[in-house]
Amino acid sequence: MEFTVNQVAELLNGKVEGDGSLKVSRLDKIQEGKPGSISFLSNLKYEPYLYTTQASAVIVQEDLKPSKAIHTNLIRVKDPYSGFTQLLEAYALMIRADKSGVEQPSFMDESSIMGENGYRAAFSYIGKNSVIGNNVKIHAQAVIGDDVSIGDHCIIHPGARILNQSKIGNHCEIHSNAVIGSDGFGFAPQSDGTYKNIPQLGNVVLEDYVSIGAGTTIDRATLGSTVIKKGVKIDNLVQIAHNVVIGENTVIAAQAGISGSTEVGKNCILAGKAGLIGHLKIADRTTIGANTGISKSIIEEGTTVHGYMGFKIKDFLKSYAIFKKLPELQNKMIDLEKKL
Numbered sequence: 001m002e003f004t005v006n007q008v009a010e011l012l013n014g015k016v017e018g019d020g021s022l023k024v025s026r027l028d029k030i031q032e033g034k035p036g037s038i039s040f041l042s043n044l045k046y047e048p049y050l051y052t053t054q055a056s057a058v059i060v061q062e063d064l065k066p067s068k069a070i071h072t073n074l075i076r077v078k079d080p081y082s083g084f085t086q087l088l089e090a091y092a093l094m095i096r097a098d099k100s101g102v103e104q105p106s107f108m109d110e111s112s113i114m115g116e117n118g119y120r121a122a123f124s125y126i127g128k129n130s131v132i133g134n135n136v137k138i139h140a141q142a143v144i145g146d147d148v149s150i151g152d153h154c155i156i157h158p159g160a161r162i163l164n165q166s167k168i169g170n171h172c173e174i175h176s177n178a179v180i181g182s183d184g185f186g187f188a189p190q191s192d193g194t195y196k197n198i199p200q201l202g203n204v205v206l207e208d209y210v211s212i213g214a215g216t217t218i219d220r221a222t223l224g225s226t227v228i229k230k231g232v233k234i235d236n237l238v239q240i241a242h243n244v245v246i247g248e249n250t251v252i253a254a255q256a257g258i259s260g261s262t263e264v265g266k267n268c269i270l271a272g273k274a275g276l277i278g279h280l281k282i283a284d285r286t287t288i289g290a291n292t293g294i295s296k297s298i299i300e301e302g303t304t305v306h307g308y309m310g311f312k313i314k315d316f317l318k319s320y321a322i323f324k325k326l327p328e329l330q331n332k333m334i335d336l337e338k339k340l
Contacts, residue, residue, distance in 0.1 A: 184242025
């Protein structure tokens with residue numbers, strides 16, 4: 001797909017400096033730009049590439065003052081990073097819009113319903129009594145179970161599994177090999193040392209604008225629902241256990257794990273490999289650092305915790321500063337003991 005520099009500028013509410021009739025068809029990093037591509041400059045660390053790039057156009061800050069001659073065309077906007085992100089989103093939507101219809105072999109039970117302008121790839125499967133909205137893209141080897149509901153404008157990537165009774169809102173994206181609605185880890189210990197399986201009869205609810213990363217698993221509730229609220233973004237390889245609730249606009253990075261019945265507030269950040277035990281409450285706007293283990297509820301909003309087990313970031317940094325000096329402190333203690 002080709003667009004003129006003027007068309008891109010119009011989309012971004014920007015102003016062209018140079019030849020607006022020039023056509024672009026590709027998105028590149030500024031240091032890798034070639035004729036026919038468009039790039040952006042937001043971090044001035046990369047400004048030297050502005051003078052050497054071969055990209056046909058570069059999105060820049062509206063008040064940027066170049067220090068050398070420029071051999072490309074500029075699109076001046078208020079925020080180049082946001083502008084380029086907007087361009088990426090528009091381009092992705094156009095690519096996805098190309099996919100429509102039903103490829104064979106694929107299967108959808110006759111009791112299920114799919115809305116308009118959808119796409120079902122070859123080897124996709126849709127079970128009984130499921131209702132799928134408009135403009136939904138279901139890619140190869142994706143599995144939609146029985147009694148599932150999926151809203152409008154969702155994308156189910158190759159190999160994703162959305163299991164029985166799951167409810168997916170509008171504008172959600174489920175990446176490859178994610179599993180939504182797997183059984184929760186419920187086993188009752190018996191007197192003879194064995195474990196008895198506890199049936200998991202609940203479901204998973206994803207509200208609108210939720211993104212689930214590749215290989216992530218979200219377990220169905222024992223009873224009721226495991227709930228991922230509006231705007232939550234979850235990275236690859238994350239484990240969300242049964243009856244967990246994740247608040248609005250919270251982001252969770254790769255390899256984090258949240259145990260059963262824990263409730264995470266809204267606008268929280270869980271960094272990579274953060275681990276939370278079960279039955280906790282995490283206040284809104286909490287930030288949990290990488291590799292941090294949380295064993296107690298966090299009740300104060302806006303708290304940042306770090307370390308294992310996690311405690312407030314200021315206390316952690318003070319303790320870590322002392323920890324680094326332990327060998328020196330030990331030598332001083334030995335010297336003091338000798339003098340005494």
